[in-house]
Amino acid sequence: MGEKLWFLLLSILTAVILIGCSSDSQEIQSDPDHYPEAKEAAWTFLKNQGWDDTVAGDWKRAEVREITADESHHLLEDAYRGKDALYVIFKNKENLTNGTPNILVDPETNEVMGYTATE
DSSP, rough: HHHHHHHHHHHHHHHHHHHHHHHHOOOEETOOOOOOHHOOOOOOOHHHTTOOOOOOGGGGGGGEEEEEOOOEEESSGGGGOOEEEEEEEBBSSSSOSSHOOOOOOEEEOOOEEEEEEOO
16 A cells, blocks of 8 residues: 555656656747847837936847737737737846836737736
8 A cells, every 4th residue: 555655646746746847838039139129129219218318238138928919918909809919028237126117019010019017
């Protein structure tokens, strides 16, 4: 009985680990060679809004995630809700009250879709 219980527990633990490792995670890219047009569109939007002074380091090293635009973001048009988007995250300077907004970019057109304010 002890061996069967040990085997069952080991099997359950292995299954839990495998399920946890295979969960749908957002693809994250901070390599400057990935999504350069989206990063440039986001950077231009930040500069036009006057928000570029909160960015630390090279804007080309921004992190990019693939997400779906929803009501948690300030969308420039309602038609963007539910659409796939690239979520561009710039590194913030230290000790800021308000951080750099994260920018949503259309993956097909590289047009800015919206942003999310950060703290």
